[in-house]
Amino acid sequence: MAARAESxxxxxxxxxxxVASWLVTTDHKRIGLVYIVSSGVFFAxxxxxxxxxxxxxxxxxxxxxTRESYNELLTVHGSAMVFLFAMPLIAGLGNYLVPLMIGxxxxxxxxxxxxxxxxxxxxxxxxxxxFLAEGGTAQAGxxxxxxxxxxxAGNGMDLWILSLHLIGVSSLLGAINFIVTIHNxxxxxxxxxxxxxxxxxMDVFAWLLLAVLPTLSAGLTLLxxxxxxxxxxxxxxxxxxxxxxxHAFWFFGHPEVYVLILPAMGIISEVLPVxxxxxxxxxxxxxxxxxxxxxxxxxxxxxxxxxxxxPNVLNVYFMIASMxxxxxxxxKIFNWLATLWRGNLHFDAPMLYxxxxxxxxxxxxxxxxxxxxxxxDWQLHDSYFVVAHFHYTIFGGVVFxxxxxxxxWWPKLFGRxxxxxxxxxxxxxxxxxxxxxxxxxxxxxxxxxxxxIYTYGEGGLWEGYNMASTxxxxxxxxxxxxxxxxxxxxxxxxxxxxxxxxxxxxxxxYTTSPPPEHNFDSxxxxxxxxxxxxxxxxxxxxxxx
Amino acid sequence: xxxxxxxxxxxxxxxxxxTAGAALAGNGGIAPVEPRSPNADGIRDSYWxxxxxxxxxxxxxxxxxxxxxxxxxxxxxxxxEDGAQLHGKSSLExxxxxxxxxxxxxxxxxxxxxxxxxxxxxxxxxxxxRLDVAVTAHRYYWQFEYPNGAVSVDTLRAPVGQPVKLxxxxxxxxxxxxxxxxxxxxxxxxxxxxxxSTWFTADRPGVYKGRCAELCGLLHAxxxxxxxxxxxxxxxAWLEREAAAQQAGTxxxxxxxxxxxxxxxxxxxxxxxxxPRLDGSxxxxxxxxIEKVVREGRNAMPTVGAAWSDSQMxxxxxxxxxxxxxxx
Numbered sequence: 031m032a033a034r035a036e037s038x039x040x041x042x043x044x045x046x047x048x049v050a051s052w053l054v055t056t057d058h059k060r061i062g063l064v065y066i067v068s069s070g071v072f073f074a075x076x077x078x079x080x081x082x083x084x085x086x087x088x089x090x091x092x093x094x095x096t097r098e099s100y101n102e103l104l105t106v107h108g109s110a111m112v113f114l115f116a117m118p119l120i121a122g123l124g125n126y127l128v129p130l131m132i133g134x135x136x137x138x139x140x141x142x143x144x145x146x147x148x149x150x151x152x153x154x155x156x157x158x159x160x161f162l163a164e165g166g167t168a169q170a171g172x173x174x175x176x177x178x179x180x181x182x183a184g185n186g187m188d189l190w191i192l193s194l195h196l197i198g199v200s201s202l203l204g205a206i207n208f209i210v211t212i213h214n215x216x217x218x219x220x221x222x223x224x225x226x227x228x229x230x231x232m233d234v235f236a237w238l239l240l241a242v243l244p245t246l247s248a249g250l251t252l253l254x255x256x257x258x259x260x261x262x263x264x265x266x267x268x269x270x271x272x273x274x275x276x277h278a279f280w281f282f283g284h285p286e287v288y289v290l291i292l293p294a295m296g297i298i299s300e301v302l303p304v305x306x307x308x309x310x311x312x313x314x315x316x317x318x319x320x321x322x323x324x325x326x327x328x329x330x331x332x333x334x335x336x337x338x339x340x341p342n343v344l345n346v347y348f349m350i351a352s353m354x355x356x357x358x359x360x361x362k363i364f365n366w367l368a369t370l371w372r373g374n375l376h377f378d379a380p381m382l383y384x385x386x387x388x389x390x391x392x393x394x395x396x397x398x399x400x401x402x403x404x405x406x407d408w409q410l411h412d413s414y415f416v417v418a419h420f421h422y423t424i425f426g427g428v429v430f431x432x433x434x435x436x437x438x439w440w441p442k443l444f445g446r447x448x449x450x451x452x453x454x455x456x457x458x459x460x461x462x463x464x465x466x467x468x469x470x471x472x473x474x475x476x477x478x479x480x481x482x483i484y485t486y487g488e489g490g491l492w493e494g495y496n497m498a499s500t501x502x503x504x505x506x507x508x509x510x511x512x513x514x515x516x517x518x519x520x521x522x523x524x525x526x527x528x529x530x531x532x533x534x535x536x537x538x539x540y541t542t543s544p545p546p547e548h549n550f551d552s553x554x555x556x557x558x559x560x561x562x563x564x565x566x567x568x569x570x571x572x573x574x575x
Numbered sequence: 576x577x578x579x580x581x582x583x584x585x586x587x588x589x590x591x592x593x594t595a596g597a598a599l600a601g602n603g604g605i606a607p608v609e610p611r612s613p614n615a616d617g618i619r620d621s622y623w624x625x626x627x628x629x630x631x632x633x634x635x636x637x638x639x640x641x642x643x644x645x646x647x648x649x650x651x652x653x654x655x656e657d658g659a660q661l662h663g664k665s666s667l668e669x670x671x672x673x674x675x676x677x678x679x680x681x682x683x684x685x686x687x688x689x690x691x692x693x694x695x696x697x698x699x700x701x702x703x704x705r706l707d708v709a710v711t712a713h714r715y716y717w718q719f720e721y722p723n724g725a726v727s728v729d730t731l732r733a734p735v736g737q738p739v740k741l742x743x744x745x746x747x748x749x750x751x752x753x754x755x756x757x758x759x760x761x762x763x764x765x766x767x768x769x770x771x772s773t774w775f776t777a778d779r780p781g782v783y784k785g786r787c788a789e790l791c792g793l794l795h796a797x798x799x800x801x802x803x804x805x806x807x808x809x810x811x812a813w814l815e816r817e818a819a820a821q822q823a824g825t826x827x828x829x830x831x832x833x834x835x836x837x838x839x840x841x842x843x844x845x846x847x848x849x850x851p852r853l854d855g856s857x858x859x860x861x862x863x864x865i866e867k868v869v870r871e872g873r874n875a876m877p878t879v880g881a882a883w884s885d886s887q888m889x890x891x892x893x894x895x896x897x898x899x900x901x902x903x
Binding site: 267353356407409486 | 605606607608615621626628629632633636637639647648652654655658659660662664667668671672676679682683686689690693747748749750751753757760762764766767768769772784787788789790791792793796849875
């Protein structure tokens with residue numbers, strides 16, 4: 031006993047405090063929670079920015095925010111939603127759940143994990159504080175095309191670059207951590223084809239980040255040098271090319287949307303089987319199509335550049351490559367539909383969000399076909415049609431997927447169930463608000479409204495669709511409030527979850543809710559992608575005997 | 576629980592109504608705006624084909640989804656009762672991999688057929704000839720230069736029925752803009768240090784409005800463009816008259832240049848907005864001072880007129896002095 035006590039590292043007293051213990055933690059669950067809560071804060075901030083923009087655009091010639099503020103809002107809304115909300119929320123859920131789902135005690139590198147978290151928090155602080163820089167924060171959009179971005183006066187743009195550099199390092203370290211964890215720490219018996227599909231998606235997520243994020247960081251470094259060190263990488267007055275940045279940015283930027291959507295798809299592949307009481311239809315197709323999507327996502331970037339006057343042969347190549355990527359995506363959608371077939375479906379909030387994902391993401395995928403056909407893209411590019419398209423994929427896809435995951439795993443994270451009535455109410459508000467916001471934006475784009483304009487003079491349909499869109503965005507805002515009320519209300523009074531309130535399939539439900547610091551006392555030998563289903567069946571059989 | 580499919584049906588019905596409403600409003604955004612040029616026409620044909628395919632897939636997927644949600648809901652079954660334990664079926668998976676590939680290649684084939692009519696600039700040797708216009712995109716105005724040296728700002732005059740080829744660029748110290756007149760075809764970026772090109776042939780007289788489609792800074796939303804298509808004889812006469820008037824300094828170019836290049840910041844009445852007030856200011860009566868500022872820029876003001884010809888510069892300084900000069 032004495033020897034055992036000695037081998038436990040001593041925790042200094044000051045690290046035991048309520049606040050201090052969170053500051054010094056290397057526990058993947060606590061790190062995951064800090065990620066999740068902070069991403070929620072940035073979601074709220076970036077969401078308010080979106081509402082401000084929608085308020086400005088509700089009527090023609092409105093004067094709610096200045097031109098300058100509008101460009102700041104659109105830049106930080108986009109950057110924060112991608113880098114400070116969606117990626118960290120995925121990192122948070124992944125951090126909390128990947129070790130639990132593979133039966134491990136922690137991530138492979140707990141202290142590196144803490145470093146990722148803190149770099150992310152600093153990155154977020156830098157981006158938000160950049161509003162206070164002289165001349166305001168970055169105003170060139172989240173895509174930061176030079177020469178607009180390289181010419182912006184003041185240091186707001188430099189702080190924006192610093193923020194993205196920090197999150198870049200954070201994400202790379204996190205990606206390495208996920209890969210090493212998933213490849214090395216799986217429970218006995220958990221072969222690659224018995225791994226939960228969410229873990230599959232997190233593995234592909236991490237490899238894809240590792241492949242493309244350095245390109246963004248390199249581009250950002252060149253942009254910073256152009257701004258501060260007198261280089262001319264993107265500056266035509268010194269022989270540079272503004273298009274070089276677009277290649278670097280989109281080589282990262284297009285895969286980035288798959289970096290975001292793949293984990294959401296992984297969540298859907300966990301939720302649908304549990305609430306349909308069936309195994310996933312075509313496990314291998316669902317798992318391997320993620321790999322296919324990730325691979326092809328690195329070969330399609332210039333479909334964001336169809337209007338820069340690329341040679342025809344490149345336009346043709348990027349059109350065909352972009353269309354091919356629809357195939358593995360379509361496979362997933364049909365596999366999910368088949369998972370519902372002959373199931374015993376119950377419509378708790380996680381299932382509603384998952385079904386919402388399925389219906390909305392399908393629409394986002396389909397509008398992508400218009401944009402892949404480059405002559406049609408010449409008409410639609412940089413219009414509100416594109417804004418609608420990517421919100422159907424990123425909001426309707428990623429956010430609905432993540433909300434399905436949050437509602438599904440909330441009882442595991444906090445030990446209490448969310449309120450079902452509030453959960454359903456939030457879903458219907460979000461679902462209806464979403465379509466009212468973004469469906470009319472397709473029409474606006476086709477009518478000729480470019481994205482990123484702070485005002486317009488047209489009345490009539492332009493104003494009508496814009497007003498509808500604004501009303502929808504407020505309905506979604508209400509939906510988010512209902513979710514928050516639900517979380518707050520059930521934190522004290524919610525029904526106790528027990529280990530496994532959903533009778534789910536994967537190992538995280540084998541331990542208590544929330545799990546103890548060491549996660550598991552023991553882990554069952556894994557014989558299929560559904561270890562807990564197998565366990566329940568074995569128990570039933572032994573009961574029968 | 577019963578209400579879920581019902582609500583889905585209601586939402587879908589509402590969406591269908593909204594869509595139908597948009598369609599009834601005379602293409603209220605259900606397709607690209609009424610094309611007025613063959614390239615825009617080809618784009619819209621491709622759009623309709625894709626829309627038809629996409630609507631069919633949409634109906635199939637969402638139809639299956641709603642059907643399954645209704646048909647396989649729990650109903651009176653036990654909450655945790657197993658559904659059918661089906662792990663997959665290879666033939667089905669091959670089917671829904673192969674069929675989309677075929678559909679996508681059909682779309683690509685159709686685009687290939689339409690592509691030459693959309694992309695290829697008609698030859699200058701054709702019977703109708705061709706008008707070549709050099710377009711320079713500035714923060715925050717468009718400058719058009721016709722073959723005979725005449726220039727115009729923000730409004731491009733064009734002959735009906737004759738192909739117009741646009742060669743676009745932006746000054747090296749400017750930013751990226753994008754040319755987009757929806758009725759006359761797709762976008763093409765105007766990029767500093769590079770040239771790009773596009774074309775249109777207006778099929779009837781009219782004024783077609785467009786906007787800069789690439790975020791270019793503070794006044795991106797105010798960077799509008801118009802193409803004014805007029806019958807060819809009228810256009811030819813105008814072009815000759817305009818070039819002569821600009822040489823002689825009797826054209827309206829000064830006013831046009833002011834409205835396009837200056838007024839968006841200094842106000843149409845010179846009252847000031849982003850830029851300082853010009854009406855009654857000392858510099859308004861100082862042509863050399865104005866020229867220095869518009870050629871070299873000052874503080875936040877870009878070098879809007881760095882490349883203006885002397886006649887355009889004189890037209891502008893003359894207009895500003897006459898309109899806003901304080902009796903100097």
